[in-house]
Amino acid sequence: RHFTKDDILEAYINEVYLGQDGTRAIHGFGLASEFYFGKPTALLSVKEIALLVGMLKGPSAYNPRTHPDRALERSHTVLHLMADQELISSTQLKKALAGPVSVIPVPTHSPFPFYLDLVKRRLLEEYREEDLKTMGLRIFTPLDPLVQLAAEKGVAEFMKTRDQHRDLEAAVVVTDSASNEIQALVGGKRARFSGFNRALDALRPIGSLVKPAVYLTALSEPGTYTLVSRVSDAPVSLEAPDGTLWQPRNFDRKNHGDVPLYKALVHSYNTSTVRLGMTLGLDAVADTLGHLGHTPSPPLVPAMLLGSLDMSPVQVAQVYHTLASEGFYTPARAIKAVYTPDGDTLQHYALTIEQRLAPGPVFLVNKALQAVVSEGTGKSLARWLSPNLGIAGKTGTTNDLRDTWFAGYSGNRLAVVWVGRDDNLPTGLTGATGALQVFGRIMAKLPNTPLDPGPPDDIEWAVVDPVTGQRTGRDCPGALAVPFIKGSAPDHLTPCARTRQQTGPQPTAPEPESHRGETKKPRYLIDWLKDVFK
Incomplete structure (x- = not known):
């Protein structure tokens, strides 16, 4: 060569x-x-x-x-x-x-320097640095060494597959999906080297990770939107404040006409998301982001709907934890308690919980995010994790393939991964070919429980026809059971639309004798996308 x-x-x-x-x-x-x-x-x-x-x-x-x-x-x-x-x-x-050049002190050789950096920052919010150095305090954290090592190995293994991308960096945050205690944190691909902590300090556009907030805003209006409501994926053109036109396009460079709301999120369609967000109102979407845990309020510009807001991996984990915990907000914790050298308690950091979002709409979004992994942009996760886990997640990719993200959770664990470059040049990777690959490697090394939240009291199921979104008979071709907020399911019972459209009105064929007396079970929403909307 x-x-x-x-x-x-x-x-x-x-x-x-x-x-x-x-x-x-x-x-x-x-x-x-x-x-x-x-x-x-x-x-x-x-x-x-x-x-x-x-x-x-x-x-x-x-x-x-x-x-x-x-x-x-x-x-x-x-x-x-x-x-x-x-x-x-x-x-x-x-x-x-002019002046000297300042260098940092010789890095310490602690086993998990990025996590300890997080702990130190949290302590400095309440203690003086000189006291931390001299008082001999005993600090108890939720750091799980096995989870931390799995996160570091997941990053290292991925980087070995990308020898041609030597400038790639990564950051990872892993939390307990119930308590939001931070179990592991990786601030760069050199896990044992204390330096720039990307998990805390790399503020990067989050791309499509913002989209669940848009669809949650819509589903919080059950009188107007359900998972099977039709939304337009036609081209969109908006005038920016400087007079230029903003014309977002889908990743596949195609438009898909009117699609079910659910499909628009599962396949991460940009144009339908922008159309929906503009109808809902930028302020309404920003309010939802705030309830999820994002601060401060993002600039109210249309590009916000596609993730033109900068966040760190730790901040993203906070937002997605509120989804994983069914609408309950719990601040992330890196410290459990502080004790004196004699064992007296100086401070105990209690778990605080605040219900910020109605559980019904969050349940619907979580069902869609599970379908992202089973059928949508996150389906390659099956290479590492069993579909039986029901992982919910979302890919994110920013303009020119500069940043790649994946946020996802099982029944007991949540992880956020960012992969990109410090110089902000393109990586040539998407959320599915970059960050998701790290997520899969990490979660495959850890025990996970299935994500199977029971439906809230305000959820009911109805059998609908996927062609019309209307209630239909259980024996109709493609009939499926869809969750709705109570009172939002369609009332009108329609004939089997698919049979009517494909073959015209037909008399009902008699059931085979072996099936008489049985009731055909409808498929569930997570199962029908591939067959109905391909």
Whole structure:
């Protein structure tokens, strides 16, 4: 193979030796950036870049921790060279030459540094840092080492399958789906290296992860919307404040006419979601997001309906936990209790629960999210997890394939995964080919209970014809049982629409003798999509 100069340079900057962390060598600018500055290369200043470049002459001699003056002098030489080559302006040069270069303290070698970073941040909300260092407090957390290791291995295994995407990064949050206690947290693909904590600090557009909030808003109006209400997936064009036209398209570049509301969510149709959201009102969707746990309120622009709001994985996990817990909001917990060295209780962090959403509409959305996994954009999850678990989840992909997301939950566990690049360049991956792959690997390593919530008291089931959405006989071809909020199921009983449309009015054929006296059972909503709406 012939390698270009760019190929050779890229290999060099990814492999060059730039220091030592105990017994571990620091190779490559990406790792060195995290080691010395605690952030990815995309966030480095000109001054910090110059310091790393200066270290190439001698990583030990120009180590900014052990020889700060020498490292600073060398970085000034590099800055002048950059100015001579017109890589930076004279203004940038003057600014970069002013003052020292700050590096972070030597990273600690704790077993789970990203999770401990989360715990420390929560403690600093209530304790002074000097007290945490000197008081000898005993901190009890919900960290589960087995879950943490599974999360780290899931990321590592996925990264091994993407050798050609060396700049990919990932973040993972795993919680108990009942208590919302954080069991595991991964802030980057180098799990043992404390640096930029993407699970907490990477605020990225969430794409289609926002869509359940749109459909929950609709289903909270049962007099108008049900799972089988027809919504338009026709092209949509909206004028932006600057006068330009915003014309979102579906991922498959097709439009699908009038579709059941349920199908629009399962297949993550963009145009029907935007049409529905604009009919509901941006403020109504924003209110639903707030009830789910998103703060602050997002900008009320149409692009919000397709996830143009930036969130961290921890924030996404909070929103999806409210769905997983049937509309009950519980703040995520990373600390259970704090004790003195003598065992006296300083603080116990009790579980708090607040019902923010009616359980009926949440039940309907969860049924649709289970179908996302069984029949929709998340169906490749079957490679790792049994369909009997009834996993509910949602894929997310942002513009130009820059960010990939998956949020999902079983009966006892919830996980959110982000896969992308720190420099925000395209990954070439979707939610299904990126983040979902990590989710599957993680959950397959853990014990999971099936997600099978009982219907709330305000849910009733009705047998409907999938062609019309109207109530029909149990013996009609394709008849299915659909959950409705009580009082919203169709009242009018119609003939078998499919038979009527395909063959014209027909007399009812007698049942085979072997089936006489039996009642044909309708299929359930999660089973009919493939046959009816393919």
